[in-house]
Structures are given as structure tokens and as C-alpha cells.
Amino acid sequence: MSGGKHARPKGTRDWMPEDATARRRVEQAFRHTAAVFGFQEIITPTFEHTEIFIKSSGEGSDVVTKEMYSFEDRAGRNLTLRPEGTPGVVRAVLEERMKPPLRLYYHGPYFRYGRPQKGRLREFHQLGVEVIGERNPAVDVEVIQLGAWFFERLGIADCATQLNSIGCRECRPAYRAELVAFLSGRVAALCEDCRTRLERNPMRVLDCKRETCRLQFAEAPKPAGHLCPSCAEHFARVRAELDRRGLRYELNDRLVRGLDYYNRTTFEYLSARIGAQDSIGGGGRYDYLFEEFGGPSLPAVGFALGLERTMMAMAENPAPARRRLAFLVCVTEAQRPAAVDLLARLRADGVAAQMSYEDKPGRQFKAADAARAACCVVLGPDEVARGTVSLKDLVTGEQTEIPANIVIPEVRALFRD
């Protein structure tokens, strides 16, 4: 039933033990992939001064104008729960005077105020990487490859990589003017949203989802066709290197990412199986952001992926296996002290063990089953008299009596399969 007295805040979720386990696996896989590519972890605060995000995402962006969790602290400082990862990393790199080139990865919770839907929460989690201080197009490719490998490792088969280039300071103004000129002649055919986009951020008109708008854009000038020579070369080298590494991608000349700080390469990973919010990750180059933060001119490229969306795109987990947990059962209370001692020995040896304090053995087995334990270690008068224990495999139901002193290796052996 929904709407109890103490319900979760809107747009948040609970991670039940099974969910938490699955999430850990994804996070570990990401750590591993990032580490293999030479990245090191960086952890930055969950909230920052609000101006950090305004500066990087852009004053008029939707994220800034209507999606931030901002608040004043008790001393009147204006703070914001981070809506994305890159600004905090950039700030930290400058503030801590870290020496480029840098390869950093991060993960954690992010916050955006908006109406929740499938694949969009108010508190969500991202995993991301940033390469700072490298201009070479091969680095863009490495970052794209990292993401592709990661998704592949998770078994996300139907994941498409889309690629585009949106130019730089040199070529964008001219292109932009041309696009505006083109669109201005067709305002009447555009939807309400696109008309406001035309004024605010014309390039966004390109990825409108409406069929009527899309028809208009068929002949619209595209960013990739208006690159300056050096951007064109960069883009060509990115594509050549992707091909050389055998990475599959599709060009999407409408891929214009939402955050203002991107330039040149932009890319996105899409999954068809997670609903309308089909982007499971995306990124691109941001060669100007450090300057805008008052730092040196530092080229950079990175990407972030959504943990929740990624997990939705993953194949359903197979039947939940039993836990690597041994459950102690004592047949009568007389064996309780011996059982408690054995419990401690198992735990001291790193074997997860637990026991029920029900009196009847039947209850204790039931508790073991309910806890999804892999086996029971049974202590009864007979076993104690013989210096043995009975080990019951809860999957097969087989029970064997073994010398008490080999319990730990036997339980371990049982866990192995």
C-alpha cells in the first residue's frame, strides 16, 4: 500500500539486500574496468557552492533553473546537492592543484528535482570518468571504449553507441548563425517547445522528438558538416581510431548534449529496453571548462553513466542463489554452548555463520531455510558424544556426519559450488 505515514521522499528508492548486492556487483565491475584503464578514484563532496554548478551547466540551463536542490545553510551560504559529477571534479582538481594529465573515476549519489518516471529519480547514482589534460582524439576513443567494455562486461547486449561532433569556439558561432537562419524561416512549422529552444539554445531543436519537427530538419544544417578544419580532423581521427579498435558506433548528427560545456566529441550509450529515458550514459569533450573556472586551459573528456538505468538494461538476474551462510542447529538446549563456540570459530575463520534461538530443531531448520543459508551444521546429543557434527546441504538435502574438527574446511568446500 502506498502513502503511509512515513513514506520515502518522492523520487527516492530503497535498495533491499538483493538490490544492494546487485548494485555492489555493478560498482565493483566499474571500479575494475576503470582501474584497468589506469584511472584512480576521486571522492568529492555531495554538495558544493551553488555557483559551481551555475558556472558549468550554464545560467539558463534546465538543470540550473528548475532541477537543483539548493538551500541555504545556517550561516547563509548558498549550497546545492550536486546534480552531476564533472563540476565537482573540476573544482577539486583546481583547488587541490592536482597535476595533469589525470585519469579520475568517481561514483555516488546525485540529485535532480523533477517529476520521477521510469529511469528518472530525484536521487540517482552515476559512475563516471574524466581524463584531464589530454587533447589527443585517441583519448576520446579510450573513454568511449571504457564505457563500451563496461556495458559489455555487464552483459548489456543491445547497447548502441552514438557519436557526433559539435564543434568548438571557432566553428560553432558561424554554424549556429546558419542554423538559426534556417529555422527562422520555418518557425510556423515548429512546435511550441522548439520555438523557445530556437531562442535559448538553437542546437537543441535538432533532437526534438516530434515527427513534424523532425521532417523540417531533414535538410537543416548539421554541426558535423560545419566543423572548422581542426575540429573536422579531430572528429575524423576519433572515427578512424574507433574503427581501428573495432568499436561499433553510429553517427547521430542530432546528438547535441544538454550541458553547455561540451565541445567537439559528444557520445551517448542507448538501450532500447528501458523506456523513454533510453540513455544509459553519455559524455564528451569539455576543453573550456577549466578556463571558465578560472584555471589554466586544460582539455578534458569524460563520461558518466546512470547506475539505475544501467541496472534496468541488464538481463534479469538468474534465480537468487543461496547465501554462503552456515546455520547452526542444536537439537536440545544442552548443545547450545558447544554451538555458540563453534559459531565463534567459524566466524573467526571468515565463514559467515548464524544460528536461530528457536527451541525446536524443526524451527531452526525453517529459520535456516528462510535465511537462504546454504547449509546447516547440526549438533545433537549423538554428535557431541561422538565428537562429530552433522552437515546438511540445504540445496540437495543430503546430510553427512563428519568429525567436528573438519567442519570449517567441509563448509568451505560446500560453499565452493
Added chain:
RNA sequence: GUGAGUGUAGCUCAAUUGGUUAGAGCACCUGACUGUGGCUCAGGAUGUUGGGGGUUCAAGUCCCCUCACUCACCCCA
């Protein structure tokens, strides 16, 4: 922020055109089982029908408000 849809037991869902005591499956509890979980059988408990107001002789059912969830738009992970 905009729009649409949905809220009935722990879960999934029933309940004639408004009509008497709101049902079923699964799960749960008890027993058959005084040294053994799952399987079987026999019993058992469970609801302020999300909340508040209204219409009516009568509301789970109709109307209004509110809350929550879902999906989509916007935007993005």
C-alpha cells in the same frame, strides 16, 4: 513544471447497472512432524478499500480536494 492513468490483505488481483457480513491465489501462523527446512494435508489470522469531504435510504463503486505511485512531455543519467 505540464499531461494522462492507477490506488482494495505483506504481494498479485476479484467484487453485477451504487445494494446487505469486501473475496481468491501466493506469502504468513498453527498442527500432522516430541532430531530436520522445501513437498503434501488440515486448520487459522489479516483490511480504517491511500487520506479528507460531498451526493445518496445505501459508496470499494459516482463527484470534488489531497497524497502517493506509474507512464509520457520537458530535460537528462
